Amino acid sequence: xxxxxxxxxxxxxxxxxxxxxxxxxxxxxxxxxxxxxxxxxxxxxxxxxxxxxxxxxxxxxxxxxxxxxxxxxxxxxxxxxxxxxxxxxxxxxxxxxxxxxxxxxxxxxxxxxxxxxxxxxxxxxxxxxxxxxxxxxxxxxxxxxxxxxxxxxxxxxxxxxxxxxxxxxxxxxxxxxxxxxxxxxxxxxxxxxxxxxxxxxxxxxxxxxxxxxxxxxxxxxxxxxxxxxxxxxxxxxxxxxxxxxxxxxxxxxxxxxxxxxxxxxxxxxxxxxxxxxxxxxxx
Amino acid sequence: xxxxxxxxxxxxxxxxxxxxxxxxxxxxxxxxxxxxxxxxxxxxxxxxxxxxxxxxxxxxxxxxxxxxxxxxxxxxxxxxxxxxxxxxxxxxxxxxxxxxxxxxxxxxxxxxxxxxxxxxxxxxxxxxxxxxxxxxxxxxxxxxxxxxxxxxxxxxxxxxxxxxxxxxxxxxxxxxxxxxxxxxxxxxxxxxxxxxxxxxxxxxxxxxxxxxxxxxxxxxxxxxxxxxxxxxxxxxxxxxxxxxxxxxxxxxxxxxxxxxxxxxxxxxxxxxxxxxxxxxxxxxxxxxxxxxxxxxxxxxxxxxxxxxx
Numbered sequence: 001x002x003x004x005x006x007x008x009x010x011x012x013x014x015x016x017x018x019x020x021x022x023x024x025x026x027x028x029x030x031x032x033x034x035x036x037x038x039x040x041x042x043x044x045x046x047x048x049x050x051x052x053x054x055x056x057x058x059x060x061x062x063x064x065x066x067x068x069x070x071x072x073x074x075x076x077x078x079x080x081x082x083x084x085x086x087x088x089x090x091x092x093x094x095x096x097x098x099x100x101x102x103x104x105x106x107x108x109x110x111x112x113x114x115x116x117x118x119x120x121x122x123x124x125x126x127x128x129x130x131x132x133x134x135x136x137x138x139x140x141x142x143x144x145x146x147x148x149x150x151x152x153x154x155x156x157x158x159x160x161x162x163x164x165x166x167x168x169x170x171x172x173x174x175x176x177x178x179x180x181x182x183x184x185x186x187x188x189x190x191x192x193x194x195x196x197x198x199x200x201x202x203x204x205x206x207x208x209x210x211x212x213x214x215x216x217x218x219x220x221x222x223x224x225x226x227x228x229x230x231x232x233x234x235x236x237x238x239x240x241x242x243x244x245x246x247x248x249x250x251x252x253x254x255x256x257x258x259x260x261x262x263x264x265x266x267x268x269x270x271x272x273x274x275x276x277x278x279x280x281x282x283x
Numbered sequence: 284x285x286x287x288x289x290x291x292x293x294x295x296x297x298x299x300x301x302x303x304x305x306x307x308x309x310x311x312x313x314x315x316x317x318x319x320x321x322x323x324x325x326x327x328x329x330x331x332x333x334x335x336x337x338x339x340x341x342x343x344x345x346x347x348x349x350x351x352x353x354x355x356x357x358x359x360x361x362x363x364x365x366x367x368x369x370x371x372x373x374x375x376x377x378x379x380x381x382x383x384x385x386x387x388x389x390x391x392x393x394x395x396x397x398x399x400x401x402x403x404x405x406x407x408x409x410x411x412x413x414x415x416x417x418x419x420x421x422x423x424x425x426x427x428x429x430x431x432x433x434x435x436x437x438x439x440x441x442x443x444x445x446x447x448x449x450x451x452x453x454x455x456x457x458x459x460x461x462x463x464x465x466x467x468x469x470x471x472x473x474x475x476x477x478x479x480x481x482x483x484x485x486x487x488x489x490x491x492x493x494x495x496x497x498x499x500x501x502x503x504x505x506x507x508x509x510x511x512x513x514x515x516x517x518x519x520x521x522x523x524x525x526x527x528x529x530x531x532x533x534x535x536x537x538x539x540x541x542x543x544x545x546x547x548x549x550x551x552x553x554x555x556x557x558x559x560x561x562x563x564x565x566x567x568x569x570x571x572x573x574x575x576x577x578x579x580x581x582x583x584x585x586x587x588x589x590x591x592x
Contacts, residue, residue: 108377115348130348133351137350160338160341
């Protein structure tokens with residue numbers, strides 16, 4: 001278990017990435033900032049704590065696999081990958097510009113990204129396949145798939161969910177960024193998802209729930225996964241869309257809104273305060 | 284006679300017994316593909332995801348990412364429509380080197396009706412960068428094709444029919460090479476360009492046309508993408524007239540591909556034989572071929588009129 005000091009270091013790093021994320025979106029004038037901000041804690045907890053990988057040997061066959069199925073929030077992943085050295089700052093600064101390597105959705109031409117994607121409802125099938133492949137070769141790496149909650153409207157997710165349960169893929173972890181909003185309204189108004197826990201349990205998944213707005217809880221829930229249970233694992237990460245920027249939180253507009261200069265400066269001030277708070281907790 | 288799907292399954296079973304990295308993914312379609320023996324003998328190398336073609340493609344791409352040689356097998360009509368986006372994104376865009384084996388393509392489901400006919404797959408899948416398209420004409424070629432596909436370093440879609448077909452490649456023809464068209468007969472008056480199961484009918488029609496005094500070249504386009512552009516241009520130069528024959532919509536299939544090349548490089552008169560823009564009549568495949576004039580007799584009639592034109 002991590003100490004408070006170690007958790008604070010991860011949280012500080014994550015808040016610095018949050019600031020960078022806002023900068024990238026502000027400069028590029030594009031991105032899906034609301035979902036980026038809600039999912040960032042979980043991506044950070046995975047990359048800074050849970051996932052096994054070697055930046056010097058990124059294709060190592062025993063690396064854990066990460067699939068960002070909610071591909072429209074790739075900016076959050078780009079910023080984390082930059083912080084780890086998978087992509088350099090010049091590349092990230094080119095986002096949204098002519099002929100950039102970085103599109104608004106993942107491409108596996110980018111170092112550190114396993115599969116191209118962006119159309120919703122694809123990632124879990126890929127994850128099921130990777131997990132089956134690992135078992136075929138008796139490899140013990142794990143596969144993590146992050147989905148959006150609106151994404152669960154897609155039928156293909158349930159084809160994949162049924163197969164994950166059927167094949168008892170205990171080496172597979174699906175995480176839903178449950179921020180409660182999709183592009184046009186709340187998830188429950190657009191298409192009822194609840195009772196989410198029970199629905200996934202009946203498909204053969206072990207379901208865990210967490211407050212995804214707290215990175216310490218994200219770390220804890222990832223540490224608590226019991227891989228000896230012969231079921232795939234589904235984490236409902238309850239989050240706030242636009243997390244960390246007061247005027248963006250729980251506001252539909254910020255699904256893919258871009259801040260103006262005044263808004264950007266306010267966001268920078270708010271995230272900077274959070275950075276200072278975490279700095280104060282590190283001994 | 285045996286079907287191309289049986290040729291595929293017999294060959295892949297032999298190969299998979301020697302190579303445990305060969306994996307079949309299917310969607311409650313082992314029987315449809317004639318994979319029952321494979322399922323019985325190599326159950327650990329077959330993954331059945333149930334009636335879920337979208338999932339099958341994603342799962343296959345996932346399994347392939349850990350180094351397996353993955354073949355996804357099921358009805359062409361469903362893989363080329365229901366899981367089209369997965370083919371676009373998870374296979375072509377991601378460069379997942381899986382092989383999608385679409386069986387019972389074209390009109391080979393016969394009286395099953397329009398939902399099961401597959402007349403759009405070449406047009407649809409060809410538009411995705413990075414994926415290759417193959418269309419075997421007989422069981423011998425199907426065997427060669429399967430052997431080649433094990434280590435072929437591109438994503439591939441293979442379309443084939445359901446029913447037994449005559450053998451063509453037992454007559455000393457050169458072994459097939461992906462990307463190179465096969466010339467089955469030389470000629471100077473007209474080129475018949477076929478793909479898949481229409482190739483046999485092109486050959487038969489060419490014999491009849493020979494008896495009528497015409498010299499007809501026959502080309503088998505078993506690789507629709509990447510297409511053998513040089514062979515098509517050469518045929519236009521040599522014979523001055525081309526007829527394409529396909530078990531596909533006349534929109535966006537072999538005829539359209541050949542036309543693109545001919546009209547931009549060496550324009551010659553052409554005719555495109557295939558399925559018109561309508562839902563196919565309900566009938567046995569051979570009767571559908573006859574009705575739309577893509578059997579040897581229909582090809583002969585069109586060719587004779589074209590040659591006398």
